[in-house]
Amino acid sequence: MTDCIISACDLVHVFASKSKGTADVRALDGLNLKIKAGELTALVGPDGAGKTTLMRLIAGLYQPSAGQLKVLDIDVAQDPQSVQDRISYMPQRFGLYEDLSVQENLDLYADLHAVPQDIRQQRFERLLAITDLTYFTQRPAGQLSGGMKQKLGLACALMRTPDLLILDEPSVGVDPLSRRDLWGVIEQLVHEEHLTVMISTAYMDEAERCDQVYIMYEGKILKQGSPQQLCEDVKGLTWELKPPQEMKARVLQAHLLRNTAYITDAVPKGNTVRFMTTPQQPVLPATELPEGVSAQSREAELEDAFMLILHQIQNQQDQTAIDHDAHLPSDKNALKSEPDQAPVILVKDVVRKFGDFTAVASTSFQVQRGEIFGLLGPNGAGKTTTFRMLCGLLPATSGALEVAGMNLRYARAQARARIGYVSQKFALYSNLTVLDNLQFFGGAYGLSGNKLKTRIDQALTQFHLDLHAKSGDLPEGHKKHLAMAAALLHEPEIIFLDEPTSGIDPIARRAFWSIIGELADQGITVIITTHFMEEAEYCDRIAIQDAGELLALGSPQQVRQFAGSDILDMNSAFIAIVEKARAAQKT
Incomplete structure (x- = not known):
């Protein structure tokens, strides 16, 4: 076998249109690349660049429309099963069985990969140790945090030692601590087991860890090289x-x-x-x-x-x-430097319990009108629970919550009429067009006639949306824009954004934050969660939560100073604050 583990020549893949009058989608357009054995390779590019399509072709899940693709010296189009027998592929939504325990998931994947019984237990112990899941083997997968699920998914993919490991955005929706741990596992395996790994990522700092980086755009490779060469x-x-x-x-x-x-x-x-x-x-x-x-x-x-x-x-x-x-x-x-001083959100001594479990513990803060307020924390920190309480979707167990001047204990419906909400997962109707979705949600907000038409026209222009496009077929970044457009139709005073930039590329993230800044300058209050710590720098103030506790609150600069006088970036500050609090709880 040559040292070239993947070779693509003039590779084309076309997705045939599913509806009459809609053009076919050319996902890969004459793509060429060669990847050497033993390297850690990154695919980066905007949404819709073709990264996932390329990975699925390499994994033998799609047939190329044209061109040639060889993996491990095997023509994938001719013999996909031989390729699949020697690789491991972890898609974006890895197929964990959430009702099964951690150990039962590992057992299942060991059976699927026909791992011999005499080496199975040794493999279990090693993978559990390097993923820090040794003490969670009996926990159902559905009860793991996002970061732990990703590590379990990686462990399942590695039940056998593959000749090629393919990871499609493994750290999407994962907090900085879990992302750091996940990459520690990947790099340890590359070093100790000499794995060849192809990974797609929206994080450029992750791509910087790789030997080679391929920048994709509209189904082609624009440029390739080591991070140093590209810089x-x-x-x-x-x-x-x-x-x-x-x-x-x-x-x-x-x-x-x-x-x-x-x-x-x-x-x-x-x-x-x-x-x-x-x-x-x-x-x-x-x-x-x-x-x-x-x-x-x-x-x-x-x-x-x-x-x-x-x-x-x-x-x-x-x-x-x-x-x-x-x-x-x-x-x-x-040139505005400060938002208006009147608080639009008041949270005082708020507690939320689920049975004996305390999801949010005695939390207090306030948010001013026109402020961008970031709510940060590891997976499972209580951010989504706090969000749901502020949106009037979940009552507090105790404490006081006021939103837009409304006491949420008595006036949740009135408060909801004055807020917009964009959930972490796409929550619109995928089978409807962009226009259909905007008309439906506008009607749900009580808009009609010329006012609804005017607001939809403004949304289509502001977010550069194609009114005839089917919502489910939009790239991830465009789906986020559509969700935000729908949430803003009724001109809310406050908008809640739950990880709106998760899974989208740096260009799309910048465009999204330009819109958020514009909303704040118009006097709209923005409450946002994110796992991209550099995005916290856009916020006027941020709060860091973990295990339901509020650990830090202030401007980005104040939070960095609280983490340590020598800490200059928010990612390091976040990790330092959370780790310090966890260490204090153990003593």
Whole structure:
């Protein structure tokens, strides 16, 4: 066998249209790649780039429409079973049996893979040890946290040692602590068992851990190389600056994107704004910056290279990944530094119990009108329970909750009429078109006639939605936009967003946060949960929960300082705060 474990030549895959008058979807369009044995390879790209389709072809689950694909020197189209006998594939929604215990799931997959009895127990012990599931073997899989489910899924996929391990976005919806642990398991297996691993991910810091990175777009490979090689393209283009006193980082970021054509990308990070200039104008003129602010060069990261490549290809197609005019606040709003002072949400000594289990323990905070408030925490921390109580979907066991001036103990229905809610999972009607969904939910909110038509027209424009598209066929990022558009139709005072950017790529996340910033500048209060800790930098204030307890509350800068004076990024701050609290509980 050659050292090339995967070889694709002019690979094409077309999904035939399921409805009359709708065009076929060309998911892969003449794709070429070669992956060596023993490497950890990442696939990155926007939603709809073809990553999952490629992985399913490699796993022998689809037949190519054209071209050639060899895996382990086997033509997959001719003999998919021989490939499947030698690989392990973990899709985005791994098939755990939630009514079975951890051990019963492992037993089932050992049977499916025909793992010999004499090595089975040794394999169990090793996988349970490296995934930290040794003490949870009798727990039903359905009662595990999101991170533990992902680790169990990985353990099931590795009941045998495969010649190739394929992981399709294994860390989607997983908190930073669980994500770190999951990657520890992957890297340990790669090192000790010399596994060849292909992984798709929406996290650029995960892709930076890999030997090779393939950037996909519209069914093709745009560029490939090691993270270091890809970063060469953006050397001399990466900068950072500190906002003037009293200006928030997200406000400065919006100002930069709106007011200069020399910036390709900008994001808040720490107490700075990191930005990237164009190759045509690598040094930003001082006149393009707010008075008293100067830019400092910084080391290039893989996400910079990814954003530059994607922007360049989209500009060639005369498209723009982030529509600045549609999503960014006007200059007048951008100069607002503080939201109105009147609190719109009051939470005082709130407790929620399920039987003997306390999901939320004596939590207190308040949120002001026009504020972006982030609710962060590991899987199972109590965030969703807090969300459901604030939305009036779940009563508190004790304590006081007020939303939009309404006491939720007595006026939950009235409060719900003044809020919008976007759930973590797509909750619209997949078999209806975009327009049908907006008309249905607009009617449910009491809109009709010209007012409903006007609001739908505004939503279609703001979120760049195709009114005739079937909702279930939309890319993940577009589904999130549709859900948000539906939640905003009745012009709520408050919108709750439960992990709205989970599973979508960096370009789509930036566009989404531009919209969120615009909503806040219009006076709409935004309550959001996220597992992307860098997104916490967009928030005015954040709260970190774990095991139902409120561990930290304040501005991003205050929370970083609380975690430790030497901690500069929110991901490290989050992990430090949660681990410190857990260690204190054990003593």
